Amino acid sequence: VVIVLSKYWKKLFSKELGIPEHKLVIVPNGVDIDKFKMHNHEDCRRKLELPSNKKIIFSLGNLIERKGFRYLIKALNELVKYRRDFICFIGGSGPDRNNLQKMINAIGLEKYVKLIGYVPDDLLPIWMSAAD
Missing domain, CATH: 3.40.50.2000 (Glycogen Phosphorylase B;)
Known part of the structure; x- marks a missing residue:
């Protein structure tokens, strides 16, 4: 599993790095x-x-x-x-x-x-x- 901050990064990592989307998990920043x-x-x-x-x-x-x-x-x-x-x-x-x-x-x-x-x-x- 690879943790990313947003949908943007999930798509980029999947497309550019070839990581399957099911292995990418979105965890947003913990900042308000x-x-x-x-x-x-x-x-x-x-x-x-x-x-x-x-x-x-x-x-x-x-x-x-x-x-x-x-x-x-x-x-x-x-x-x-x-x-x-x-x-x-x-x-x-x-x-x-x-x-x-x-x-x-x-x-x-x-x-x-x-x-x-x-x-x-x-x-x-x-x-x-x-x-x-």
Whole structure:
């Protein structure tokens, strides 16, 4: 059995990968998409007190090694060589937080990467709408 998220993926996997449809099971995402409707970009930035002259990158997850936040930080270290008009906010908590903060400090990205901790559910759509 192969689990897919929608009828679209079921048809695609069947057609492109040759997997028989009876072996494909649709299990939709467990996220209430109504909670994540877009809000006005500028209003959200003001509410979160984010600078209007910077590109905002937002990432969220458990701060554990397998989530790969260290790769995001390495990528941002490359990006800062070409542009400095951004701030990346990483939301979430977990056992890797201290290691990530040490990494950010060691490569001098404190100005560009902020670990903001747990983000409450009611603020998620605001953060997502504020991000570029």
